[in-house]
Amino acid sequence: MTSNKKTILITDDDESLRRVIEYNLSNSGYRLLLASNGEEALDIFKSEDVDIVITDIKMEKMDGLELLENIKRLNSNALVIMITAYGSVETAVKAMKLGAYDYITKPFDRDELQIMIEKGLNLQNLMSENLRLKQELAYRFKLDNVIGDSSKMKSIFDLVARVAKSDSSVLLQGESGTGKELIARAIHFNSLRAKKPFVTVNCSAIPENLMESEMFGYVKGAFTGAIKDKSGKFEAADGGTIFLDEIGDMDRDLQVKLLRVLQEKSIDKVGATQNSFVDVRVITATNISLETAIKEGKFREDLFYRISVIPILLPPLRDRKDDIPLLAQHFLSKHGSENCKMLPEVFEILNRYDWPGNVRELENIIERAIVLKKKENVIGAEEIPEHIRTKQFYSPISLEIPDEGIKLEEVERGLIINALKKSGQNQTRAAELLGITRNTLIYRLEKYKIK
Ligand SMILES: Nc1ncnc2c1ncn2[C@@H]1O[C@H](COP(=O)(O)OP(=O)(O)OP(=O)(O)O)[C@@H](O)[C@H]1O
Numbered sequence: 445m446t447s448n449k450k451t452i453l454i455t456d457d458d459e460s461l462r463r464v465i466e467y468n469l470s471n472s473g474y475r476l477l478l479a480s481n482g483e484e485a486l487d488i489f490k491s492e493d494v495d496i497v498i499t500d501i502k503m504e505k506m507d508g509l510e511l512l513e514n515i516k517r518l519n520s521n522a523l524v525i526m527i528t529a530y531g532s533v534e535t536a537v538k539a540m541k542l543g544a545y546d547y548i549t550k551p552f553d554r555d556e557l558q559i560m561i562e563k564g565l566n567l568q569n570l571m572s573e574n575l576r577l578k579q580e581l582a583y584r585f586k587l588d589n590v591i592g593d594s595s596k597m598k599s600i601f602d603l604v605a606r607v608a609k610s611d612s613s614v615l616l617q618g619e620s621g622t623g624k625e626l627i628a629r630a631i632h633f634n635s636l637r638a639k640k641p642f643v644t645v646n647c648s649a650i651p652e653n654l655m656e657s658e659m660f661g662y663v664k665g666a667f668t669g670a671i672k673d674k675s676g677k678f679e680a681a682d683g684g685t686i687f688l689d690e691i692g693d694m695d696r697d698l699q700v701k702l703l704r705v706l707q708e709k710s711i712d713k714v715g716a717t718q719n720s721f722v723d724v725r726v727i728t729a730t731n732i733s734l735e736t737a738i739k740e741g742k743f744r745e746d747l748f749y750r751i752s753v754i755p756i757l758l759p760p761l762r763d764r765k766d767d768i769p770l771l772a773q774h775f776l777s778k779h780g781s782e783n784c785k786m787l788p789e790v791f792e793i794l795n796r797y798d799w800p801g802n803v804r805e806l807e808n809i810i811e812r813a814i815v816l817k818k819k820e821n822v823i824g825a826e827e828i829p830e831h832i833r834t835k836q837f838y839s840p841i842s843l844e845i846p847d848e849g850i851k852l853e854e855v856e857r858g859l860i861i862n863a864l865k866k867s868g869q870n871q872t873r874a875a876e877l878l879g880i881t882r883n884t885l886i887y888r889l890e891k892y893k894i895k
């Protein structure tokens with residue numbers, strides 16, 4: 445029966461040593477497989493699900509190094525521990541270069557090998573977790589996860605799908621919380637560069653004096669403290685996409701350097717005498733108006749043209765309130781409450797509000813409501829923050845309500861009389877002023893007994 449026990453393949457041509465290792469590991473809960481030479485080990489590796497290979501280096505037929513190379517060719521993530529004889533450091537180094545996970549020198553005790561195996565298994569776990577997260581991330585930023593039903597958002601999706609396949613520079617503009625970063629990721633993960641890195645640089649978060657080396661890297665000795673070469677974000681993004689967030693905050697000197705990178709597709713590391721080629725797609729974002737920044741002399745016009753080959757303007761949420769129900773449902777699911785219902789009164793409140801923090805603010809409010817809700821699967825007005833709940837209906841003549849309250853019918857009566865006065869008793873015009881039909885007006889005149 446196979447279980448979730450980890451499998452370890454022990455390869456050694458010395459039978460007594462093989463037995464000793466097997467004995468030492470016999471109580472550690474692993475499944476142990478034995479091979480007496482490289483060829484045999486390789487056959488087992490191909491047919492079994494092996495987690496770690498432990499192999500002696502010196503063996504007849506296929507030696508440990510050759511076995512290592514063959515295994516790495518089959519699975520570059522495989523963990524191989526080499527057993528070396530005392531004094532053969534050179535071979536051990538060679539093995540490490542070929543991708544061995546570690547080496548252990550004979551004679552070794554039980555704990556030493558045991559600890560090495562545990563560490564290896566932990567690393568393997570981390571690597572597969574990392575892979576899983578990467579895949580999940582790729583999934584999360586597929587376009588399907590950018591929500592929007594309004595015609596404004598639909599045309600943005602359309603544009604994104606088309607530009608994703610190209611290498612053109614994209615400039616995302618929009619207020620805070622409108623989804624600029626989300627769209628940047630969607631573009632990358634729907635592009636041909638999806639399997640390569642997506643690297644973010646926040647131009648306002650990094651101090652100006654560090655920004656250049658952060659972006660382009662430096663060479664050893666470029667300045668005091670540069671004790672070895674360091675690569676920058678552009679190199680890290682090679683083959684993929686770099687996302688320069690808050691580009692409007694970039695210092696002018698650096699703007700010149702960035703422009704050169706974009707024009708020449710090569711970077712100058714700080715202190716380097718030669719430049720190096722990089723293949724990077726650039727996406728930028730800003731929530732300030734670059735046009736204004738250009739007028740104020742804070743942003744270079746030539747750089748603006750370079751980065752805004754495809755400009756995308758993300759509309760504020762208040763201009764696409766049709767998206768609120770769908771977004772709300774999306775955030776309920778995202779926070780594990782897909783079965784939760786929001787009462788109509790909640791949608792009324794959400795619709796009335798003008799959303800200065802845009803989609804981010806909506807998400808926060810829904811997350812908060814999920815935590816606060818008193819009934820299992822219902823969100824009502826009480827769960828919405830006070831300042832949003834009490835927001836006045838949008839009113840062109842904003843009427844204050846006194847503490848003792850009002851009579852709505854009296855207000856309506858008053859407004860009708862005012863409209864008639866303003867129109868010089870012309871009923872058609874008065875109805876127009878009130879946004880109702882003449883028939884409705886006549887009906888109300890009778891209802892309120894207005895002569
Ligand atoms: N259309 C959308 N569909 C789903 N989630 C969205 C959408 N737009 C924004 N969000 C969510 O709202 C939050 C804010 O979005 P994002 O960080 O992309 O905004 P931003 O425009 O970069 O804001 P800022 O300028 O403050 O950095 C994120 O959690 C994001 O997932």
Ligand SMILES: [Mg+2]
Binds near residue numbers: 624625689
């Ligand atoms: Mg952002």
